[in-house]
Amino acid sequence: QKEVEQNSGPLSVPEGAIASLNCTYSDRGSQSFFWYRQYSGKSPELIMFIYSNGDKEDGRFTAQLNKASQYVSLLIRDSQPSDSATYLCAALEDYGGSQGNLIFGKGTKLSVKP
Amino acid sequence: DTGVSQNPRHKITKRGQNVTFRCDPISEHNRLYWYRQTLGQGPEFLTYFQNEAQLEKSRLLSDRFSAERPKGSFSTLEIQRTEQGDSAMYLCASSLWGWGETEKLFFGSGTQLSVL
Numbered sequence: 001q002k003e004v005e006q007n008s009g010p011l012s013v014p015e016g017a018i019a020s021l022n023c024t025y026s027d028r029g030s031q032s033f034f035w036y037r038q039y040s041g042k043s044p045e046l047i048m049f050i051y052s053n054g055d056k057e058d059g060r061f062t063a064q065l066n067k068a069s070q071y072v073s074l075l076i077r078d079s080q081p082s083d084s085a086t087y088l089c090a091a092l093e094d095y096g097g098s099q100g101n102l103i104f105g106k107g108t109k110l111s112v113k114p
Numbered sequence: 115d116t117g118v119s120q121n122p123r124h125k126i127t128k129r130g131q132n133v134t135f136r137c138d139p140i141s142e143h144n145r146l147y148w149y150r151q152t153l154g155q156g157p158e159f160l161t162y163f164q165n166e167a168q169l170e171k172s173r174l175l176s177d178r179f180s181a182e183r184p185k186g187s188f189s190t191l192e193i194q195r196t197e198q199g200d201s202a203m204y205l206c207a208s209s210l211w212g213w214g215e216t217e218k219l220f221f222g223s224g225t226q227l228s229v230l
Binding site (some may be wrong): 004008032034042043044045046049088090093100101102103104105106107 | 154156157158159162169170173205219220222223
């Protein structure tokens, strides 16, 4: 069973702090990883994706990937109350070389306190 | 481009009834996915299409679930003989496969199903 594991939280950080969200995945064949943000009652929204080991930065967001450890993380700098949401980590499932659907974790609920 | 559109937004039905949901993907997208999400869980993959071909359907939850994408544009997801355990948010997503960075899925607003 291919899985993506996340700490469900809630993770609470003060406004302006760095929020660190982590996930691990079981499928060594997965090559692409995604972070989605989901506000309560809304659909998931893509915020970051990463294919290569190392860091990828986009504004206040940094995604980190370590394929050897099967570990993905998302850092949110200068956290704002509007960042309060559930963050879903997803891995692109590998079908022996062909690529298919996303496997999602359960999500980590982030709360940013003013 | 108005994004991925799903109808209806909400559906309340009685146990044993059949329901059908519709998804209109982003117009130039060739892949269409169906997911189910229950409270406190991440989206769970059900099936997907590339154009009109259904490339994976073994993850459909039972033989009561079926999906179609007859002309490679909109798709429908049907659940026959609904059960209370089918109550969930059904999400549709689309992507443009085959051109550059293409694995990015864009989700619709979902259809919330309640089975009484």
